[in-house]
Amino acid sequence: MNYKRSMAENKFILPDGNVLISFSGGRTSGFMLHKILEANGDLPDRAKVVFANTGREMPQTLDFVQECSDRWNVPITWLEYTQHKPKFEIVSHNAASRNGEPFEQAIRKKASDRFLPNQAIRYCTQEMKVLTIKRYLVRNGWKKWFNTVGIRKDESHRIKPSKDKRWENWFPLAAAEMTVHDVNKFWSNNEFDLQVMKGAGNCDGCFLKSEAQLAAMWREHPDRMQWWSDLEIRIGSTFHKGRSYKELGDFVEKQGSFIFDDEAYLCQQNFGECTG
Numbered sequence: 001m002n003y004k005r006s007m008a009e010n011k012f013i014l015p016d017g018n019v020l021i022s023f024s025g026g027r028t029s030g031f032m033l034h035k036i037l038e039a040n041g042d043l044p045d046r047a048k049v050v051f052a053n054t055g056r057e058m059p060q061t062l063d064f065v066q067e068c069s070d071r072w073n074v075p076i077t078w079l080e081y082t083q084h085k086p087k088f089e090i091v092s093h094n095a096a097s098r099n100g101e102p103f104e105q106a107i108r109k110k111a112s113d114r115f116l117p118n119q120a121i122r123y124c125t126q127e128m129k130v131l132t133i134k135r136y137l138v139r140n141g142w143k144k145w146f147n148t149v150g151i152r153k154d155e156s157h158r159i160k161p162s163k164d165k166r167w168e169n170w171f172p173l174a175a176a177e178m179t180v181h182d183v184n185k186f187w188s189n190n191e192f193d194l195q196v197m198k199g200a201g202n203c204d205g206c207f208l209k210s211e212a213q214l215a216a217m218w219r220e221h222p223d224r225m226q227w228w229s230d231l232e233i234r235i236g237s238t239f240h241k242g243r244s245y246k247e248l249g250d251f252v253e254k255q256g257s258f259i260f261d262d263e264a265y266l267c268q269q270n271f272g273e274c275t276g
């Protein structure tokens with residue numbers, strides 16, 4: 001095989017210029033990171049791998065991010081949203097928030113209007129991931145960059161051009177025609193994996209998850225779901241129109257979660273991840 005040609009055809013070769021690799025802490029973006037490392041070797045300074053912690057990831061997700069960094073010898077910058085300037089904080093596996101602190105700060109301003117994020121207005125993703133990472137990169141002197149997004153071919157309907165003039169989106173997984181099967185195959189043969197149940201990735205009680213998934217989370221992790229319910233009660237509003245986390249939790253407690261259909265997840269569809 002012609003070496004030069006095969007390298008040119010490798011969709012994971014970094015584009016020219018600065019490249020942000022957003023690592024969501026899920027299997028798909030972990031797989032993407034591995035493919036990028038495989039294609040490029042050690043990353044140059046112009047490429048940064050960033051994980052934006054919301055404080056609502058499962059502890060196993062935080063461990064997974066750290067394990068990818070350690071085992072693959074790739075530096076990952078951990079960021080968290082904070083209300084105070086410069087509106088981001090660099091943390092680490094040990095220092096990362098574990099009880100929704102960045103999330104609470106992100107909604108604080110809008111909470112006075114009883115406005116929680118919802119399916120139509122995901123300001124949580126925008127504030128805690130998209131803008132937090134942007135502020136960090138701009139502070140580091142970046143003016144323009146490629147934003148690497150872990151969207152696969154089987155979820156290509158989620159592919160969108162960037163709305164921000166500073167960056168252009170890059171979708172190497174979709175370009176390489178990688179699907180959920182490739183992701184599953186990789187992790188089933190890998191020596192470590194993300195240790196969370198299906199649908200528990202990203203924010204544990206994310207309002208984009210299906211009713212069935214949230215019911216399963218109430219059954220398996222009632223302590224973690226209580227945070228979402230308490231937040232709704234405190235703010236006096238709900239993440240879903242006409243349904244509260246408390247109602248769902250009460251229902252699961254009385255009836256069990258088996259009556260819910262195992263419908264596809266939105267944010268989590270087929271292991272899809274919150275990519276902003």
Ligand code: SF4
Binds near residue numbers: 054274
């Ligand atoms: S996973 Fe859900 S709750 Fe968390 S930032 Fe993304 S959209 Fe918001």
